[in-house]
Amino acid sequence: MDVSQAVKQRSSTRAYLDKALAESDVRDWLNAAQRAPSGGNLQPWRVIALAGDAKQAVIDLAAAKLSENPRGEPTDRPIYPKHITDAQKAHRFAVGEGMYAKLGIPREDKASRLMWFSRNFRFFDAPLAVFFILDERVGHGQWAHTGMFMQTLALLAEERGWGTCMQECWGVLRPSLKAHFGLNEHEMVYCGMSVGYPDKDAVVNSLYTERADLAEFAELRGF
Numbered sequence: 668m669d670v671s672q673a674v675k676q677r678s679s680t681r682a683y684l685d686k687a688l689a690e691s692d693v694r695d696w697l698n699a700a701q702r703a704p705s706g707g708n709l710q711p712w713r714v715i716a717l718a719g720d721a722k723q724a725v726i727d728l729a730a731a732k733l734s735e736n737p738r739g740e741p742t743d744r745p746i747y748p749k750h751i752t753d754a755q756k757a758h759r760f761a762v763g764e765g766m767y768a769k770l771g772i773p774r775e776d777k778a779s780r781l782m783w784f785s786r787n788f789r790f791f792d793a794p795l796a797v798f799f800i801l802d803e804r805v806g807h808g809q810w811a812h813t814g815m816f817m818q819t820l821a822l823l824a825e826e827r828g829w830g831t832c833m834q835e836c837w838g839v840l841r842p843s844l845k846a847h848f849g850l851n852e853h854e855m856v857y858c859g860m861s862v863g864y865p866d867k868d869a870v871v872n873s874l875y876t877e878r879a880d881l882a883e884f885a886e887l888r889g890f
């Protein structure tokens with residue numbers, strides 16, 4: 668598979684086949700992504716990859732914590748900033764509505780939407796869950812570079828016939844995950860990622876999100 672194809676076909680996978688990934692394949696995949704660039708080659712990321720009982724323990728933790736408080740735990744690093752532009756709001760609205768339209772869940776049916784969203788906290792039944800760990804003392808650059816690592820993983824997953832869904836929703840459980848993983852005092856969970864073979868028959872996986880036109884995001888000068 669060439670890179671253009673991997674970029675084009677990658678989309679968030681939110682339903683998976685019940686088919687395990689071999690540990691050796693996961694190691695190979697993580698190693699391959701380690702070629703991702705980072706400023707000063709800091710390689711600021713650390714990952715925790717979970718399968719089987721280790722993954723189930725995190726699902727159980729999430730179920731327990733979210734039953735105490737469905738909003739999760741406070742974080743000073745919310746998923747979205749206070750200010751997002753109107754165009755960004757429109758994109759966000761469109762992706763949510765697009766997904767629930769595929770699933771046939773109307774806006775008024777908040778309970779079903781919430782129920783569906785809670786599948787995030789089961790990794791959408793993916794066989795592999797990956798958590799990205801950052802040292803809280805890093806700067807904005809290192810957060811961005813960790814994103815490059817994540818996207819490299821997502822593209823390498825396509826080549827392997829796997830699908831991925833990045834999951835920042837796990838940020839609502841940062842204190843509990845920190846304790847659960849035994850992170851050091853400076854470390855934090857940034858984001859999760861579900862990984863596995865996509866269920867191609869699942870309607871949710873047919874969502875292919877829109878992107879802004881070139882004219883909206885790019886300015887070409889001097890040509």
Ligand SMILES: Cc1cc2nc3c(=O)[nH]c(=O)nc-3n(C[C@H](O)[C@H](O)[C@H](O)COP(=O)(O)O)c2cc1C
Pocket residue numbers: 677678679681762787832833834835836837858874875876
């Ligand atoms: C860092 C990051 C975090 C994300 N967190 C979630 C999440 O918690 N749950 C979810 O269903 N999708 C999540 N997404 C998926 C985005 O909604 C998705 O990438 C976007 O709508 C574009 O769709 P596509 O990935 O299918 O191209 C996340 C994406 C990124 C890059």
